[in-house]
Amino acid sequence: LRIPPYVESTDSGIVRYAMIRTSYYKNEIMLVIVTKEAFFQKKDLLVERIKKECPEVTSLIQNVNGQKTNVILGKRFYNLFGPGYIEDCLCGIKFKISAESFYQTNPVMTEILYKTAMDFAELSKNDVVLDAYSGIGTIGLIAAKQVKKVISVELVEEAVKDAIKNAETNHIENFEVYNDDATAFINRMAKAHEHLDVLFMDPPRKGSTEKFISAALFLEPKKIVYVSCNPLTLARDLKLLKKKYEIKKIQPVDEFGRSYHVETVVLLVKK
Numbered sequence: 001l002r003i004p005p006y007v008e009s010t011d012s013g014i015v016r017y018a019m020i021r022t023s024y025y026k027n028e029i030m031l032v033i034v035t036k037e038a039f040f041q042k043k044d045l046l047v048e049r050i051k052k053e054c055p056e057v058t059s060l061i062q063n064v065n066g067q068k069t070n071v072i073l074g075k076r077f078y079n080l081f082g083p084g085y086i087e088d089c090l091c092g093i094k095f096k097i098s099a100e101s102f103y104q105t106n107p108v109m110t111e112i113l114y115k116t117a118m119d120f121a122e123l124s125k126n127d128v129v130l131d132a133y134s135g136i137g138t139i140g141l142i143a144a145k146q147v148k149k150v151i152s153v154e155l156v157e158e159a160v161k162d163a164i165k166n167a168e169t170n171h172i173e174n175f176e177v178y179n180d181d182a183t184a185f186i187n188r189m190a191k192a193h194e195h196l197d198v199l200f201m202d203p204p205r206k207g208s209t210e211k212f213i214s215a216a217l218f219l220e221p222k223k224i225v226y227v228s229c230n231p232l233t234l235a236r237d238l239k240l241l242k243k244k245y246e247i248k249k250i251q252p253v254d255e256f257g258r259s260y261h262v263e264t265v266v267l268l269v270k271k
Helices: 043-053 107-121 138-144 157-169 182-191 210-219 231-241
Strands: 015-022 029-035 057-064 076-081 085-090 093-098 128-132 149-154 175-179 198-201 223-228 245-253 263-270
Touching: 029 085, 043 057, 043 076, 057 085, 085 107, 093 138, 093 157, 107 138, 107 198, 107 223, 107 245, 107 263, 128 138, 128 182, 138 149, 138 157, 138 175, 138 198, 149 157, 149 182, 157 175, 182 210, 198 210, 210 231, 223 231, 231 263
Parallel strands: 029 057, 128 149, 128 198, 149 175, 198 223
Antiparallel strands: 015 029, 057 076, 085 093, 223 263, 245 263
């Protein structure tokens, strides 16, 4: 349709990115078209052409990012057709995934990643678990059926909404989810001297924060299972956690085939 691509150097053009999410277990594809402006010529025609020529696309979403930045997504989302999400299944749990929510890119290896985290944790029915940086609740919901209670905390509001829906869909009632910054939340837990048996932490590439780790050291859960996508920030954070914890197991998982990136699962046990 000759809709011009966005050019970062001149801040001109319309189409910035196309983000595609696929469901491994269902025949569903979400297409997110990131544009500089909400309205542009031939937008309606573009939607009709995608519907006609790409019937495998079950949800089409427009994201508007008008900022002069290399950040992919803006804050405005418009659902152009379909339910606005896709559904997938991990470790026997069904998940609804919206455009804004974080979800691992490789579902086959993601199951191995999370099963490794569960094996390391060796959960029991009386455990109280904190799932920090929880996204759509993947780790916490997988753990919930094995423990007394899961507390899930995530900063992105849309991901929290997905987590609530996912708990309802899977009939999981011992799952509490909070829309909050992980560092602020765990520090309030520490000030209240709350009980915690197992801490799962799966922070972004920049890793955790010193304040988060200090609060974790104060709460003294029996075990910490750290899932990391960046070995550099993982090593930095482990140095702080080693004050009270012993590293028992480390398992890299090749989540990102044909790249140098790796996910790593670490089990830390209180000394």
